[in-house]
Amino acid sequence: MQADQTAFRTMKDTPAREYLVSGSPLCPGCGGEIALKLALKAMGERTIVAFVPSCFGLLTLYPYSSMKNSTLFTPFACGPAAAQGIVDGINIRVEKGEIKDPRSKVLVLTGDGAAYDIGLQSTSGAIHRRLDFYYLCYDNEAYGNTGFQFSSATPFASATSTTHATESTPGNPLRKKDLFEVWRAHRPPYVATVAVSRPVDLLRKFEKASKIRGPKLFIALGVCPTGWGSEPRETVRVDRLAVETGIWPLKEAVGGRVVHTYVPRRRAPVEEYLKKQKRFQHLFSPKENRGAVQAIQNAVDSYWEGVSE
Amino acid sequence: MLRVRLHGRGGQGTKTAGSIISLAATLEGYHAQDSPMYGPERRGAPVASFVRISRDQVNERGYITSPDVVVLFDRSLASSKAVDPLAGLRKAGVLVANEGPEGTEGSVVRIDASSRARRLVGRDNVSAAMAAATCRALGISRVENVLSAVETELREVGLADQDVQKNLALAEECYSLVPALGVRDQDSPEAEHALAEVRYAPHYVSTSLIMSTGNSPQKKTGGWRTSRPVIDYSKCTNCMVCFVYCPDSAIHLDADGAPRIDYDNCKGCMICLTECPIRAVSEEAP
Numbered sequence: 001m002q003a004d005q006t007a008f009r010t011m012k013d014t015p016a017r018e019y020l021v022s023g024s025p026l027c028p029g030c031g032g033e034i035a036l037k038l039a040l041k042a043m044g045e046r047t048i049v050a051f052v053p054s055c056f057g058l059l060t061l062y063p064y065s066s067m068k069n070s071t072l073f074t075p076f077a078c079g080p081a082a083a084q085g086i087v088d089g090i091n092i093r094v095e096k097g098e099i100k101d102p103r104s105k106v107l108v109l110t111g112d113g114a115a116y117d118i119g120l121q122s123t124s125g126a127i128h129r130r131l132d133f134y135y136l137c138y139d140n141e142a143y144g145n146t147g148f149q150f151s152s153a154t155p156f157a158s159a160t161s162t163t164h165a166t167e168s169t170p171g172n173p174l175r176k177k178d179l180f181e182v183w184r185a186h187r188p189p190y191v192a193t194v195a196v197s198r199p200v201d202l203l204r205k206f207e208k209a210s211k212i213r214g215p216k217l218f219i220a221l222g223v224c225p226t227g228w229g230s231e232p233r234e235t236v237r238v239d240r241l242a243v244e245t246g247i248w249p250l251k252e253a254v255g256g257r258v259v260h261t262y263v264p265r266r267r268a269p270v271e272e273y274l275k276k277q278k279r280f281q282h283l284f285s286p287k288e289n290r291g292a293v294q295a296i297q298n299a300v301d302s303y304w305e306g307v308s309e
Numbered sequence: 310m311l312r313v314r315l316h317g318r319g320g321q322g323t324k325t326a327g328s329i330i331s332l333a334a335t336l337e338g339y340h341a342q343d344s345p346m347y348g349p350e351r352r353g354a355p356v357a358s359f360v361r362i363s364r365d366q367v368n369e370r371g372y373i374t375s376p377d378v379v380v381l382f383d384r385s386l387a388s389s390k391a392v393d394p395l396a397g398l399r400k401a402g403v404l405v406a407n408e409g410p411e412g413t414e415g416s417v418v419r420i421d422a423s424s425r426a427r428r429l430v431g432r433d434n435v436s437a438a439m440a441a442a443t444c445r446a447l448g449i450s451r452v453e454n455v456l457s458a459v460e461t462e463l464r465e466v467g468l469a470d471q472d473v474q475k476n477l478a479l480a481e482e483c484y485s486l487v488p489a490l491g492v493r494d495q496d497s498p499e500a501e502h503a504l505a506e507v508r509y510a511p512h513y514v515s516t517s518l519i520m521s522t523g524n525s526p527q528k529k530t531g532g533w534r535t536s537r538p539v540i541d542y543s544k545c546t547n548c549m550v551c552f553v554y555c556p557d558s559a560i561h562l563d564a565d566g567a568p569r570i571d572y573d574n575c576k577g578c579m580i581c582l583t584e585c586p587i588r589a590v591s592e593e594a595p
Contacts, residue, residue, distance in 0.1 A: 011548070011549055011550060011553050012548075012549055014552070014553050016561075018558040018561070019523075020558050021525055021558050022525065022526045022530065022559045022571055022575075023525030023530050023557075023574050024557060025354070025528075025530075026556070026557075027352045027353075028533060028576035028577060028578035029556060029576075029578035029579075029580060030556045031556070033556040033557065034556045037556065037558060059525075060519055062517035062519055063517075063521075063524075064524055064525040064527070064528055065523060065524060065525060066523070066525040067522060067523060069522065070522065071522070164467070196554070225352075225578075226351065232352075232578040232580070233578060233579035233582060233583045235580055236554050236583065237583060281469075286469075286470070
C-alpha cells in the first residue's frame with residue numbers, strides 16, 4: 001500500500017474512539033493490552049472477538065466486560081475453530097436473507113500459549129481452509145496468566161517459573177519458536193509482527209489487512225512487567241528496545257513475500273534490552289554470563305544479515 | 310486451631326507471608342496449611358491468603374471466614390467495603406496491621422513494616438516483616454525458626470542472595486519489636502454453610518452471559534494505584550502520546566483534544582509520565 005492511501009500517518013491519526021475500556025483486571029503497565037487497544041481502534045466496532053484462556057480471557061469476567069465488542073469465550077485450543085463457527089453462522093444468516101451486509105470482522109485473540117503451543121493445530125486448520133478471519137497473538141513469551149511458566153515462545157536464557165536460572169543452565173535452554181514462519185508456511189495472504197512502540201506501523205498493518213480476504217495473522221510483542229520483572233512505567237521503553245536492538249523485527253508478508261516495515265539503522269546492543277528485565281538478570285549478576293549474552297547477540301545479528309528488504 | 314487471614318495488595322508479599330508463617334509453625338512441630346486466594350486480580354489489586362495452624366492434623370479446607378488473626382498489609386484496604394478485612398474476626402481476635410505509629414494496644418499490633426522495608430530492603434515488599442511480626446505476636450515460633458522460614462520461602466520465589474539477607478535483617482528487627490500476645494486457639498470448627506442444590510437450567514440461564522459490554526469501568530480500579538500521574542496543562546501540547554499508550558484507556562481526549570485522566574480507573578502504571586515527550590506529567594501520592 002502506498003503511504004498516501006493510509007488513514008494513519010502519525011500518532012495524531014490514532015482513532016479517538018475506544019473499544020477496550022478501563023477497569024480490566026490486567027496488571028498495570030500491560031504491553032499486550034496496548035496492542036489490543038490499538039488493534040481494536042483500527043478494526044472498529046463490528047469486530048467479534050473470540051478468545052481463549054489467557055490473561056486476556058479476564059477481559060470478560062462475569063458480570064464485567066472490558067470490551068465494547070461482542071465476545072465469545074472458547075476452550076484453549078479452539079479459538080480459530082470458534083471463528084469458523086462465527087463466520088459460518090454469519091454467512092448462513094446472509095444466505096437466509098436475515099442480514100444483508102454483515103460487515104463483521106472476526107478476531108481470534110490469544111496469548112502465546114495458545115498461539116505457539118495449545119491452539120496451533122486449530123490455527124493451522126483455519127489458515128489451510130482460508131478462513132476469512134484475523135488472529136492477534138499478544139506474545140508475552142510465557143504462560144503469564146498462571147504464574148509465568150515457559151512456553152515455546154519463551155526466548156533463550158529467559159528465567160521462568162519452570163526454567164529457573166541455575167549455575168548449570170541460564171534459564172530457558174531452548175530457542176524461541178518462529179511462529180511467523182510457521183504461519184507463513186501455510187501461505188496465508190497476510191501475516192505481520194507488530195510492537196506498540198510503533199503504533200502507526202501497527203495501525204497501518206491492521207488497515208492493510210482489512211482489505212484482504214482470508215486469514216490475517218498478527219504477532220504483537222506483549223511486554224509483561226509482572227512476568228518479565230520490568231517496571232510497569234517502562235513498558236513502552238522496553239518494547240522500543242526490543243525493536244531497536246533488532247530482537248523483535250517488524251515485518252509483514254503479503255502473499256508470502258516478507259518485507260521489513262522498520263529496520264533499525266544502528267541496532268542497539270541486546271544488553272540494553274535484557275538489562276531492563278529481571279528474567280534476564282542472571283546473565284549480568286552476580287557475574288556476567290558473556291557466552292549467553294553473546295549467543296543472543298549473534299542470533300540477532302545473523303537474523304539481520306539475512307534480511308534484504 | 311488457629312486461623313490466620315492475610316489481606317494485602319498484589320505485589321506486597323501477602324501470599325509469601327502466609328507461606329512463611331505456615332513454615333515457621335511447621336518447624337515448631339505444628340501442623341500448618343496455607344493457601345492464597347485464587348483470583349484474577351493483579352499487582353496492586355486486593356488479594357488475601359489463609360493459614361491454619363494446629364497441634365493436630367488440619368483437615369479443614371478453603372477460605373477462612375472467621376479468623377482468629379487478621380494481618381493487614383495495606384491500611385487503605387480497611388475502608389474497602391468489597392474487601393472488609395475484619396469481617397468475621399473472632400472476639401478477642403488479633404489484628405496485626407502495617408501502619409504507624411507503632412505500638413500495641415490490647416490485641417491490635419501496629420508495625421510500620423513498609424517504612425522499615427523501604428529502609429532495609431529498598432522496596433515496599435513486607436512479606437518477611439509482616440510474617441515475623443505475626444509469628445511473634447501469636448507466640449507460635451522462635452526467632453531462629455522464623456528466620457529459617459523466611460530464608461526458605463524467599464529463596465523459593467527466586468530472591469537474590471543479597472535481598473534474602475536484607476529481608477532476614479528486616480524480619481529479625483520486626484520480630485523483636487512486637488510483644489508476644491499469645492492467642493487462645495479455638496476448638497470450634499468454622500460455621501458450615503449448607504450446600505445449595507443447583508437444578509438443571511437451560512443455557513440462557515446457566516451460562517454466564519454478559520449482556521452489557523464495556524461495563525468494567527464500574528469496577529473502579531483506581532484503588533490499585535501507588536502513584537498518581539498529574540498532567541500539567543500549562544505545558545501539555547495535546548500530542549496524544551499518553552492517550553495512545555495508556556493500556557487501560559484511562560486517558561481520554563476532551564472536546565478540545567486535551568488528555569483527561571480517569572482517576573476512578575487509572576491503575577497508576579505511569580507509562581504516561583515516562584512517554585510524555587515534554588515531561589508535562591508528574592508523579593504524586595495516589
